Amino acid sequence: MEVNVVWKENMQFLGTSANGHTTLMDAGVYAGGDGQGPSPMELILQAVAGCTGIDIVQTIKKMRMDIAKFEIKVMGTRAEEHPRRFTDITIVYNFEGESLDPKKLKRAIDLSMDKYCSVSKSLNADIRYDYTINGEIIK
The missing domain is CATH 3.30.300.20 (K homology (KH) domain)
Structure with missing residues (x-):
């Protein structure tokens, strides 16, 4: 099993699964992120x-x-x-x-x-x- 995660900006990272599904991860505003995705x-x-x-x-x-x-x-x-x-x-x-x-x-x-x-x-x-x-x- 393998995934790929790429930093987008600020505290946002975009994860891509082996079958191409993506998940945007972000830190909450309290932690310096924008809260645009789940932590x-x-x-x-x-x-x-x-x-x-x-x-x-x-x-x-x-x-x-x-x-x-x-x-x-x-x-x-x-x-x-x-x-x-x-x-x-x-x-x-x-x-x-x-x-x-x-x-x-x-x-x-x-x-x-x-x-x-x-x-x-x-x-x-x-x-x-x-x-x-x-x-x-x-x-």
Whole structure:
């Protein structure tokens, strides 16, 4: 796997993936940037959501469940000192649909978190999750 990142101006960098997709990254105004794109740290949280989301959708399809809507919210807490890595990450999975089995959804999430999600497994952070079905928190 390979990507290319080119400095554009000020704190902006344009990343290009091997298949040609581009992402503009920028620092926030507070950090000397223009805030024209997500920061690299925000992209890490998005990558966690995308990776685990793909895993979960693949597993749910194999389980023959249908979801009407699926949203993932990821919150990260960073260390105070440099390098300001993520120390804690909380993921909230929100599922909507009819006849969704909470146990099967939990199994799909656990498979992603414990086995398949290479992004989350690449991080040195404590990661925990919650999930809802049709707005109801599942315990």
